[in-house]
Amino acid sequence: MYLEPVYPHVTDTQDTFVFDDDCGFCTWWADFFDEHTDLRIVGFSDLSPELRDRLPENYEACSHLVTDDRVYSCGASIEEAFVRSDVAGPLRDVVPFLRNFEDYERLRERWYRSIADERDRWGQFVSKTPPASGDGDEADDSTSS
Numbered sequence: 442m443y444l445e446p447v448y449p450h451v452t453d454t455q456d457t458f459v460f461d462d463d464c465g466f467c468t469w470w471a472d473f474f475d476e477h478t479d480l481r482i483v484g485f486s487d488l489s490p491e492l493r494d495r496l497p498e499n500y501e502a503c504s505h506l507v508t509d510d511r512v513y514s515c516g517a518s519i520e521e522a523f524v525r526s527d528v529a530g531p532l533r534d535v536v537p538f539l540r541n542f543e544d545y546e547r548l549r550e551r552w553y554r555s556i557a558d559e560r561d562r563w564g565q566f567v568s569k570t571p572p573a574s575g576d577g578d579e580a581d582d583s584t585s586s
Contacts (some may be wrong), residue, residue: 516553
């Protein structure tokens with residue numbers, strides 16, 4: 442079931458998760474969000490000019506979740522996508538409360554950066570063939586339970 446880069450029937454106003462589609466670890470997470478949310482999933486290589494214009498200047502430094510009202514970047518994008526997932530459970534109620542604290546935001550972003558900086562290592566545990574790699578063979582994909 443993997444992500445089609447752009448669905449022709451979807452408008453650019455649909456909430457969209459944007460990720461590095463040349464990274465197996467990132468692709469694994471994008472596929473997870475594709476299966477567990479209503480988000481449209483778009484890789485960096487498939488950005489429309491309109492969507493690209495909504496992203497920060499150095500957008501390739503992290504993932505983003507773009508809505509009509511705002512752009513969540515880095516740790517905030519993963520957090521928002523997870524809260525919207527069908528597996529969030531009680532965290533869906535806890536996260537809005539935690540967002541009231543600056544320390545939480547710093548911790549979330551530090552956590553995101555520490556994982557993002559080690560994507561190659563984490564990709565040894567969970568990874569999917571990135572669509573931008575041009576390799577359509579997903580037989581070598583690994584997932585952890």
